[in-house]
Amino acid sequence: MKSKQLVIEKKEFVQLKQLLSLTNYNQDLIFKKSIAQLIDELSDAVIVDENEMPESVVRFNSIVEVTLDNGWEKKFELVTSHKSDLNSGKISVLSPMGASVFGRQQNDTFQWEFPSGIHQLKISFVTQNKLSDMSEMI
Numbered sequence: 001m002k003s004k005q006l007v008i009e010k011k012e013f014v015q016l017k018q019l020l021s022l023t024n025y026n027q028d029l030i031f032k033k034s035i036a037q038l039i040d041e042l043s044d045a046v047i048v049d050e051n052e053m054p055e056s057v058v059r060f061n062s063i064v065e066v067t068l069d070n071g072w073e074k075k076f077e078l079v080t081s082h083k084s085d086l087n088s089g090k091i092s093v094l095s096p097m098g099a100s101v102f103g104r105q106q107n108d109t110f111q112w113e114f115p116s117g118i119h120q121l122k123i124s125f126v127t128q129n130k131l132s133d134m135s136e137m138i
Contacts, residue, residue, distance in 0.1 A: 006045040006103025007057045013047050015060070016093065016102070019080060023094055030115050034096040037112070045103055056106040056126050060093065064101055065125035077129060078102065 008016070023035060058064050058078060065075040076091045078101065084092035091098045100112035106126040111118055 004108070006041050007054065007105065008042075008045050008047055008103045009050055009053045009059060010047055011050070012060055013042075013045070015080075016042070019094060028115075030096055030113060031094075033113055034099040035094065038099040038102065041103070054105065055128060058101045058104050058123065058126055059128070061129040063125075063127045063129055064123060066097070066101060067122045067124050069120040073124075075125070 062078050064078055067073045076089045078093055078098055079090045081092045081094050084090055093102050096114050101123060104123055106123050109122045111120050
């Protein structure tokens with residue numbers, strides 16, 4: 001299933017590309033596939049200025065709620081790898097779940113491969129965490 005283009009803010013695009021260049025690809029197959037799919041989708045992403053970013057787009061520090069086709073729901077904050085903390089509901093952008101939602105918008109439905117198999121996801125809710133800023137991402 002080909003999904004619509006990702007929408008990414010310019011500074012976050014640069015930050016994500018830096019994170020991807022530093023990523024260790026020696027991890028499991030699903031991790032590698034998720035990173036490869038994200039890189040592929042970044043090649044035709046729509047890159048916009050901060051003032052043009054829709055509030056409904058998942059970006060760094062967004063609070064996101066997703067629903068999978070099997071009824072599983074999860075709410076989390078999307079963060080950089082070093083801030084990832086599952087106990088606090090913070091998921092890395094480089095994890096399969098994080099990579100799947102970055103740059104997508106509320107109500108988007110798409111397929112992604114996870115350790116449990118290929119699932120259809122719907123982004124049911126997105127809000128921006130205004131307490132975070134770009135300087136905190138580094």
